[in-house]
Each structure stands twice: as C-alpha cells, then as structure tokens.
Amino acid sequence: MRLLFIGDVVGRAGRSIISAELPKLRAEWGLDFVIVNGENAAGGFGITEAVCDEFLAAGADCVTLGNHAFDQRDALVFIARQPRLIRPVNYPRGTPGRGANLIEAASGARVLVVNVLGRVFMDALDDPFAAIERELEACPLGVGCDAAVVDFHAEASSEKQAFGYFVDGRVSLVVGTHTHVPTADCRILAQRTAYMTDAGMTGDYDSVIGMDKEEPVRRFTTKLPTSRFEPASGPATLCGVAVELDGQGLALAVAPVRIGGRLAEARPGFWQGS
Amino acid sequence: MRLLFIGDVVGRAGRSIISAELPKLRAEWGLDFVIVNGENAAGGFGITEAVCDEFLAAGADCVTLGNHAFDQRDALVFIARQPRLIRPVNYPRGTPGRGANLIEAASGARVLVVNVLGRVFMDALDDPFAAIERELEACPLGVGCDAAVVDFHAEASSEKQAFGYFVDGRVSLVVGTHTHVPTADCRILAQRTAYMTDAGMTGDYDSVIGMDKEEPVRRFTTKLPTSRFEPASGPATLCGVAVELDGQGLALAVAPVRIGGRLAEARPGFWQGS
Amino acid sequence: MRLLFIGDVVGRAGRSIISAELPKLRAEWGLDFVIVNGENAAGGFGITEAVCDEFLAAGADCVTLGNHAFDQRDALVFIARQPRLIRPVNYPRGTPGRGANLIEAASGARVLVVNVLGRVFMDALDDPFAAIERELEACPLGVGCDAAVVDFHAEASSEKQAFGYFVDGRVSLVVGTHTHVPTADCRILAQRTAYMTDAGMTGDYDSVIGMDKEEPVRRFTTKLPTSRFEPASGPATLCGVAVELDGQGLALAVAPVRIGGRLAEARPGFWQGS
Amino acid sequence: MRLLFIGDVVGRAGRSIISAELPKLRAEWGLDFVIVNGENAAGGFGITEAVCDEFLAAGADCVTLGNHAFDQRDALVFIARQPRLIRPVNYPRGTPGRGANLIEAASGARVLVVNVLGRVFMDALDDPFAAIERELEACPLGVGCDAAVVDFHAEASSEKQAFGYFVDGRVSLVVGTHTHVPTADCRILAQRTAYMTDAGMTGDYDSVIGMDKEEPVRRFTTKLPTSRFEPASGPATLCGVAVELDGQGLALAVAPVRIGGRLAEARPGFWQGS
Ligand SMILES: [Fe+2]
Ligand SMILES: [Fe+2]
Numbered sequence A, B, C, D: 001m002r003l004l005f006i007g008d009v010v011g012r013a014g015r016s017i018i019s020a021e022l023p024k025l026r027a028e029w030g031l032d033f034v035i036v037n038g039e040n041a042a043g044g045f046g047i048t049e050a051v052c053d054e055f056l057a058a059g060a061d062c063v064t065l066g067n068h069a070f071d072q073r074d075a076l077v078f079i080a081r082q083p084r085l086i087r088p089v090n091y092p093r094g095t096p097g098r099g100a101n102l103i104e105a106a107s108g109a110r111v112l113v114v115n116v117l118g119r120v121f122m123d124a125l126d127d128p129f130a131a132i133e134r135e136l137e138a139c140p141l142g143v144g145c146d147a148a149v150v151d152f153h154a155e156a157s158s159e160k161q162a163f164g165y166f167v168d169g170r171v172s173l174v175v176g177t178h179t180h181v182p183t184a185d186c187r188i189l190a191q192r193t194a195y196m197t198d199a200g201m202t203g204d205y206d207s208v209i210g211m212d213k214e215e216p217v218r219r220f221t222t223k224l225p226t227s228r229f230e231p232a233s234g235p236a237t238l239c240g241v242a243v244e245l246d247g248q249g250l251a252l253a254v255a256p257v258r259i260g261g262r263l264a265e266a267r268p269g270f271w272q273g274s
C-alpha cells in the first residue's frame, strides 16, 4: 500500500499547493491513501467545512488536526457529520468528533487514523501513550485494520521519539506534526514502523512557521503584540512523508516529500518512474 | 570560505564519529573553519576539558555549548582558559567564559562565533535578540570579522526562524541546535544569511534524543524516574550543515551533512570531487 | 465534625512542630480527623515509611502527597501496605498506592480523602477535573462517605479556584497545596464547600519555600546550580486550615491555622475555649 | 511614613471599591503614600488613561502594572505623559514609559517605585534580579530616596521569596502581585524590608481570579474556549498591605489589608484609633 501524509497546511498558500499538486501526485505515484493535517488551513487557525471538503476533493482520504482543531468554532459542529475529519483523541470525553477512525481506502483497505496531542510544552491533555494503547487494543494492526497511521501532534522531539518506539511494530507510520519544520530523520524502526519526527508544514517557508514574519519578529523583540498574525502568501512547499507498506501494514520504505517553494525538493525515489 | 557546523555531540558514540570522520572531512572538503556543539559530549551532559581538547585536535576550530554548558562543573573553571570554547552569550553578567569570540582560521580569516540561548520553552535568560544586536554592533560582518556564525540553541521553531530573519544579511550562518533532530529546511535567506532550524545531534539515532530509549519511554508512560539517562551507544550519525561563503562572508551555498548511523546520508554536492 | 488539614511538611523543622503541636491540638480542639500533606517531609523531597508512621502516631488520620510523592523511591513499595497514605489520583494507571481512600475516623465517621495534581505549570498528568468526578461518583458525599476532603496540589490560583467551584457542594473541603505559602482567602463557597487556595507549608519560613535560602537566591541570579537544596532548619510554622462540618459533611465554619515560627498566629476562633 | 499598597484591581467591581474606600482610608489611617496595581483595571485587561486618573484622584500616588500592562494599546501612548504610571522595568529597551520612578509624596518624601516582572512560569523578560540591582544602584534607599517599594509581579512563590531576600535591607517593601490571591505571610525580613508574597487582587472573590467563573471552569473541563473572560461583578474586596516605615525607610510594622466582599476583614492594628 502507498501512503502519503502531508503536514500542517497553512492558509491560502498551503491550500493552493494542495489543490494544484495532490491530484497529480495521487495519480503519478499511484497513492492508495492520503492524509492531510489541516489544523492551520483556515487563515492559519483551524479549519472550515469548505476547506475540509476541498482537501477531500483534491485527493485526501482523511484530514487530521491538532491544538488548533477548534479555532474555527464551526468545526465543533461539522466535525460530527464528517467521519474523515479526525481531531486529537486525548481531548476530554464529550468533545465533538472522533479522535480515531477506520477509513476505507479506494482499494477497500481499512486504514486506522489516529490524531494524538503531546503534552510537553503544550496545553495538557490526557496521556497520549495511554490513549494510543487503548486505540490499538480496540483495533490492532493486521486484525482490525490493514494499516494504521498516527499523527502525533507535539512540540518536543523527545516525546515524539519516545512515542515512536512505544508503538513500534504496532502501527504503520508515526509522523510528528506541529513544529512546522520538516525533519531529516525519517526511518524505519526496528519493528518496522515508519517514523519521522515532523512532517513540516505545507505553506510559504519565507515566514515564521507559515505566518508573515514581521509581526513575529516584532513580538520577540518588543514583547508586545502590534497586529494579528497573518499567513504568509508566497509560494508554498508541500511537505510530508511517503511510505510503502507490505501486506501486514508494516513499512518497506519511507522517504520525505518536499515539493515547490523554497526548500530543497524531495520525492520518494522508490515510486519514481513506477 | 568553507564552513562546517556540527550539531550537539552526544556521549561516546558522538565523540567517536567526530574523531573518525572530522579529520577526513576537513581534508576532503578543504574546510576553512569547523564548529562543533559540545554541550552533551560528556556522558550526555556538559563537557570536560579533555573532550574539548579532543574536538579541537580532531579538526574543530571552536566548540559551542547550550543549556547544558556547565553540567560538568569543571567547565566553569577551564572555560576561562579556553578561548575556543563558547558558552551562551545571554547568561548573566559574571558567568565564566565567553559568549562570543573572534577566532582566527588557519587561513587568517577572522570568524565571529556566538552561542545564544532561546527563551521559549526554556529556562529564561536575557533577551537573545538584544544580545546578538550588541555582538554585531561590536563586531560587524565585513568590518570586525570575515565571517560570523550564530549557534542559536533553542526549542521553538518560531523563535529560531524569527531570529534568523532578525540577523539576515548580518551574519554568515544561523544554525539552530538543541532539539537533537536535523531539519530539512536549510536555505539562504533574502539577505544571504544561511539558515537551518536545527543541525541535529551527532550521536546514535536509535535513541530518544541521543539517550538510551528505555528510560525515557518509561518516564513518559509511568511519570516516574526509574534510573538515570545514559547516552545510547550504537553507531552514530554526524549531523550538521555545510556553507560556502563569498568574500563578504555571505552565503553562496548551504547543504545538510549527515554521515553514518541510521539516517539517510547527505553531503554537500557543491564540494564533492572538488 | 472537626477537621484539620496541615500543609506540606518540609524537612526536620516541619516534622518537629508536627510532633510537638499536633497531639496537643488534637486534644485541645477535639479534632475528629486530621490530614497532613507529607510530600516534602523527608529532607524536603518525598516521604519515608518512618516519617509517615511518625505523622500517624502524632495524630494524623491520613497523609497526602503531591508531585514529590515518590522522590524517596521506597514510597513506591511501602505505599502499597499503608492505606492511610494517599498519592495523587491522576497518576497513570498502574502507579502503586491509592489516589483516594475512605478512612474511618475514631468516631466511626467515614472520610473520603483524595489527592489530585493540577496541570497548569506542572508536569502533565491526566485531567484532575475528570478524576475527581469519577471519585465522587464512586463515593458521593452523604451516601458513600460522611465527609470528603480534596488536597488539590497545584501551582496556579486559577486552576485551584476553578476546581473549587467544580466540586462545590460535593465535598467538605477543597484545600490547595504546593506553593508553600498560606493564602488569606479561606471561605465557604455557595454550596457549602470550604475552600482555601493554599494551606501553606509547615516548616521554617525564613527560607525559600522551606529550603535554605542561599542556594535558591544564587540559582536565580547566576542561573547555575552550586549545591543541593537543603531544608531550612529554623523554628517552623505549622500551617493549615480548620473546618467545622455539619451532619451532611458540609462546612459550618472555616479558619486558617498558623502556629509558631515567623508568621502571624491564627487559630480557629470557633473552637477556642470550647 | 505610612504606606499602603493595593493589589491588582480587576474590572469595575475593583474600581468601585477603590473609589469608595481609598479616600476614607487615606484620611483615617493618615497615609503618606499609596500605590495601586492597575494591570487588570480596564475590563480585566490593562488600563486606560481615564482609569489611571480615577485611581490618582481617589488617593493613589502611583499606579503599577504587570504582564497585562499594555493590553489596552492606548497605554503605550499615554504612559509617556504619566510619570505616576509605572510598567515592568525589565521590558526590552525602547518600551514606552518608565519601569521605575521617584515620586514625591505630599509630605515631600521621595518614594522610589519599581515594577518588576518575574520569569518563572511567565513570558520571559530580562533578569529581574539584575534589573532591581541597577535601579537600587542608581537610587539607593536613604540616599536617593526616602522609601523604596518594589511590586514584584510574578507567579512562583520561590522566585518571589528569593527576590525578597535579594533586596532585604535595600528597599522598604517587596510585595508580590499577579496570583490574585492574598497570602498570609507578610513579615519583616532580617534587614527590615517588609515582605508579602502576594497582595491579592482587588475585585470580586466569587470568581476565578476576578473573572466570572463559568468560562474558566468550562475551559478547564472542556479544553475549549466558549466565550470571552469577563470580570466578575459582585461585591469586591480591597486587598493589600500596610507598612509603617522609620526615618531610614525601613519597616517598623507590616499588616495585611482586606476590606469588603467575601474575605475575612483585616486592618492594620497599629493604625487603628491613631
Ligand atoms: Fe500546525
Ligand atoms: Fe499545532
């Protein structure tokens, strides 16, 4: 199975490159399943139903979120009717929407997608390790699902790496999101889970984590807000990670994806010319 | 001028690859100046005089530090007699050692090296933006020095990127350290400063940020310490960033460096076969 | 029913005043139930079995803990055989000991004691609000118990106050611990739960939160550790809160208690001369 | 000299009790100098020029601020023309307004007032210890001023207490603000500086730190914002600390002040009936 995960789409710049590139990538690479993190898709903060639909129409099978999940308050409503939109699983009981879902690929394969929030340097939710344990007990890889992907939305590299080992051999891919910078450490762990500390954001990198850089620089130097944060509007880079899975849902190959904009391009060599 | 910056060396595994590879790289790539971040070199925490000397002997011109600068208490003493060992510049007035220094390359070029600590999600020191401003006023690029490198030791990608823009055009390279994960975002900013959010660590990546993974995983799941953190001892990856500078000390080319161990290898194409 | 809660006992100075004063107070005030927070009792960090026994012998019915619960590693063992020692309830599943227990007073009254850790500015555990909800469902005041006391061990005043309102009318007393400073805001909330933001510590107030002041001042000014923290050894103040309950376990009167040492003395007027 | 310091005034409820009580207290107690912390005076967030003038008209000689200093953006402008409004001294160089000022009492006595922000669990500013050192060198007690008061606006009790010892004997009073809860630990330190960990807020205590309690409780339990924070509007308590100074500006007596609202009343016995 061929999986593509795309990191935090930021604002219009990020959405544009999704619309422009994802349909082509889906065809060119013969993708079976695509996940897009959309927590910053609407003006940098949260997601609207229209934007979520746009991602699904462009070729995403599923959209994940993060600490900005509900910045657009409508999401608390429309998430209930959108089973392909996944919010962090460790929000308090009673939070609208799903933190994990089993989604059918076009091929019929069943993919478990879980979105989990880390706790180090973030607003505290319930234990992400206990949360994933529960989800994997309920739906074990190879039994309840054909592939399992965790979008671990977290700040600290230590928590992300520990989380990766914790689920090694039990999920297909653990990919970090939230820092908005792609890491160069994707690899296959000992028990064959694909791992990458952060997918990076999909947006304009001539920015501070996707936002126009003037205001962030001003806030760091003056310690005072002057204006609102606005998404940067230059050419975007689509960032993510590509994984080839075997019949048991474990990783055969993993590679970074970076297309467009200001970062060095990266495409999975194992799917080129295929 | 050819610069190599190597990220946080962790424990014996990290030190071994420095000794094995750095002399070769220095010759092969015709390096003019090498900086090694050594804050985790001694058993994962701090640095000893012997380790610092080992790095200098292997081909480093300069060693930088970070929040672990003085974990080995001896460093408070020997740093006074080692002008090539640079601790964070924004420690309180009266802290032993130097936070910036002008170091002569073998070629005679004068390289300003500054180590700065970020403040987001870290123990608070004084303003890193004001600190670099003072250093650059005292020693402007092209006037007081032929090249200027800032090792910005920080957690948050937002602070690192904002810092990069803040000094764009005024230094040769801003490279982040501290997260122990290499980022895939190195680039040349608009005013020709080379930038990379994190150099990554130099150590065994089959670990949690360089440490044996059992204890970190246990602490995240039990919230209780069971034993001490110990550096992982498997094959290390040397991680860093390579920069080619022009006569004004501004960047002509930048590329990631990853050699050995478990990460995908990366070498600067612009120096291959030269 | 007459309840006395005594805040974080710090080191030998704190233990001495417990031994000297608690037996007298128990008799003089005709106390029915006494709780002592012992998380800093052993050298400032954690608790030993001998110290716990000492508190019970001096007149405590129950000992609570906090973020320092297991600083003395033996506590992970002896807590299993000591039903009167209560650790934070929101530690991960599988943590040794109890986070809540129903303890019989000499009078036969059943007192539910719960220890909960806050999450703001603290290492993240699971939701304290959800945790207390579960405990109160399992053992409602007036049904499963005759009185219920929550030691909410937390840093932020906002979280403590919100927690108080959350359980108002459902417990007898919510008392904060952890800041080591007594607050002057004890009161009876609208539904008759007694509330106090922090009980204060029991120890030497000529100190930094109970510790010799030289090292903390040095760390704040130099940002470097020089030596270990040691409990201050001057005359201690016993700090806490006194509550008179009615037959339903709700508060009739509440008053601060401060005896000995450097703080202005406070004793519950409603029990004087009785 | 008779000094009164009044803690963070929150919203209309807090302002009302200032207007109603301060003129009477000034006369009744024969106050020489009054300081009011006004960082939450305008709707809970920041201060306007009208509110600042209102405090001065009611009998304040000086108004201090905190982390909410510039929540009302106008303050960045009018603070320049209001020498009696003091913002945190450790904001970056170039911040409008003054962080310290020498203010003449009606008696002609010169009172140095300094507002300092702590750094533990707060947005990081520059070193508060170094900042106060500079101010006291520039204007030593007994030489440059007849009295010196520091409003140390900070979260952590450890930082507040360490700060108190750091300036002991060099200022008349160190009083903490920011937690919005009065502490019961006011005392005179060894070198005769009066100290209190927190003055408490001046506002409605049937609230979460001065704000209507529904929204804070909801946010803690749901982890989602539903509406804005609004100041609570019930009867307020005026909270602060009273200090009697000798001819050298050192403390002869210190006592808490709590008037009105839901907290137990406290008035300085040493000024009653005088
Ligand atoms: Fe994001
Ligand atoms: Fe995020």
Ligand SMILES: [Fe+2]
Pocket: B008, B039, B040, B066, B178, B179, B180
């Ligand atoms: Fe490091």
Ligand SMILES: [Fe+2]
Pocket: B039, B066, B067, B068, B153, B177, B178
């Ligand atoms: Fe570090």
Ligand SMILES: [Fe+2]
Pocket: C008, C039, C040, C066, C178, C179, C180
């Ligand atoms: Fe404590």
Ligand SMILES: [Fe+2]
Pocket: C039, C066, C067, C068, C153, C177, C178
């Ligand atoms: Fe504690």
Ligand SMILES: [Fe+2]
Pocket: D008, D039, D040, D066, D178, D179, D180
């Ligand atoms: Fe305040």
Ligand SMILES: [Fe+2]
Pocket: D039, D066, D067, D068, D153, D177, D178
């Ligand atoms: Fe504040």
